Amino acid sequence: MNLGGSEQRFGIWWLAFGYTLALHVLDEAGHDFLSVYNPNALVLRRFVPFIPVFTFRQWIGSLLCGLTVWLVLAPLAFRGLKWQRRLAIPVAILVGIGNGLGHILASIYLHRFMPGVYSAPLILLSGIMLLRSALGKDGGVAVE
Numbered sequence: 065m066n067l068g069g070s071e072q073r074f075g076i077w078w079l080a081f082g083y084t085l086a087l088h089v090l091d092e093a094g095h096d097f098l099s100v101y102n103p104n105a106l107v108l109r110r111f112v113p114f115i116p117v118f119t120f121r122q123w124i125g126s127l128l129c130g131l132t133v134w135l136v137l138a139p140l141a142f143r144g145l146k147w148q149r150r151l152a153i154p155v156a157i158l159v160g161i162g163n164g165l166g167h168i169l170a171s172i173y174l175h176r177f178m179p180g181v182y183s184a185p186l187i188l189l190s191g192i193m194l195l196r197s198a199l200g201k202d203g204g205v206a207v208e
Contacts, residue, residue: 071144077190077197078141078152081160082134084190086130088183091128095179098123101173152198160191 098120105115116127141148167184171177 070197073141074144074152074197075090075142077146077194079138081152081190081194082131082138082189084183084186085130086131086161088180089124089131091183092180093124095177095182097179100179131195142166149198149200152194154192156195156198160187160194164188164191170194197201 067068070162102117105117108115109117137148141152163180164184167178167180168188171181171184
């Protein structure tokens with residue numbers, strides 16, 4: 065399958081990541097993610113005081129704002145702009161790969177399905193593909 069040039073592929077993976085993240089948010093919301101997250105955040109606050117605790121409205125609102133910004137930037141992603149590729153690298157690593165692995169590994173460790181684990185393989189895969197696309201073939205940040 066030919067996905068076009070580097071810019072075209074980056075735009076496609078930018079969109080795919082956004083849609084996969086939206087699906088992941090629905091998975092977390094539908095399986096009461098905050099009932100797991102908030103108690104753990106309160107414990108972690110002893111060591112890392114800036115960890116937030118959310119109401120459902122705050123949590124879903126902030127995720128929807130972030131997703132909206134991500135998808136609004138999608139047309140620019142098809143231009144393969146350098147700043148956007150650089151932005152995609154930490155997002156892909158933290159939100160895609162780290163988040164996906166976190167859900168999967170927590171489910172294995174705790175011997176139960178954690179909220180968000182059903183969509184975790186998809187967010188992990190889309191994070192990997194976005195990262196590869198952002199880095200370009202040579203492993204460095206692709207140029208404009």
